[in-house]
Amino acid sequence: MPLTAAEKQRRYRARRDQDQERREQYILWEKEKYKRDREQGKKKSIEECNEAEKVLRRRRWRADQAKTSAARKATAAAVNSLYTPPESPEQRRVGRKRSKQHQKKITSxxxxxxxxxxxxxxxxxxxxxxCQRLKKQQISPRSKINRELRSSPIVVRKRLLFHAALTNDLRARYQNATGEKERQLIAKICAGGLRKFAEAALGFSKKRWRMSGKEPLAFQRKGNARTGETIKTCVREYFERDDVSRLTTGKKQTKTKSKLKKQKTIPP
Structure with a gap:
């Protein structure tokens, strides 16, 4: 069977590479040829190519790299198969046992x-x-009114009457209050969740709703901090006794208060 052109070239390159001198001449000739091609513009670097040429060249590089990698893996597999001993029955049994143990562990x-x-x-x-039960138990006033409006108009009428009577009574009490303390008590009743409804319904001012924590601000009257005159007199008489203190003799050992000059006293 005649040889193909590829086989002829392969044999020719093999004979040429066996001779070291011919191989060096061939490598030198290839380098010079590459330089001539670069000078003449036949060969370009990747930076000098346009976008289409870059895509084609990179595609060719990837194909060559994949082919080389596949050939390398095939060679390594062939070499390993020569040196790898066949699997023994004991190894197969141990492997199955480990696999079953691992599967049992994962299942558990x-x-x-x-x-x-x-x-x-x-x-x-x-x-x-x-949580759902608690939400059902804690119904907001708005939701409760909407539910009653849909269900029973008689109950709604009764509640509206009660609301009107209560609002009128509280408004009258607040307007006719004789002192600040009474107004504060009425405001404390309406504090908390009733605040936004009470401000418009009862006529409370915004000053009334200045909060201190969760309670309306209470104005407490300061107590009388003055000491009684009787206690002052007793203390003064005690310190002026001869067995407790004695008068100083110096001319400048005096103290003036409210245009009243007195001699200082010291312990005996």
Missing amino acids: LLLRLEKELKRERKHKEKFKKR
């Missing part, structure tokens, strides 16, 4: 995690139900 772990997940979901549902 999954079962335990499923139980924990089920327990946590149960706890979550329990607290979710509790």
Whole structure:
């Protein structure tokens, strides 16, 4: 069977590379040819190419790299197959045993995690139900009124009458209050959640709603801090006794207060 052109070239290169001198001449000739091609513009670097040429060249590089990598892996696999001993029955048995143990361990772990997940979901549902029940119990006034408006107009009429009577009574009491203390008591009754309704319904001023914590600001009268005259007299007489103190004799050992000069006293 005649040889193909590729086989002829392969054999020619093999004979040429066996001769070291011919190989060096070939390498030198290739370098000079590359320089001539660069000078003539036949070969370009990647920076000198346009976008289309860059795409084609990089695609060719990737294909060559993939081919080289595949050939290297095939060679390594062939070499390893020569030196790798065949698997013995004992190794196969040990491997199966380890695989079963690992699978059993994973299965037990999954079962335990499923139980924990089920327990946590149960706890979550329990607290979710509790929260829903609490929300149903704590209905806001607006929601309560809307529900009653949809259900029974008679109940709504009674509540409106009660609201009107209560509002009129509180407004009258607040306007006819004789002192600040009485107004503060009425304001404390309406503090908290009733504040936004009471300001418009009862005519409270914004000054009334200055808050100190959660309670309306209370104006407390200061107590009388003056000491009684009897106590002052007793203390003065005690310190002026001869067995407690004595008068000084110096001319400048005096003290003046309210244009009244007195001699200083010292302990005996």
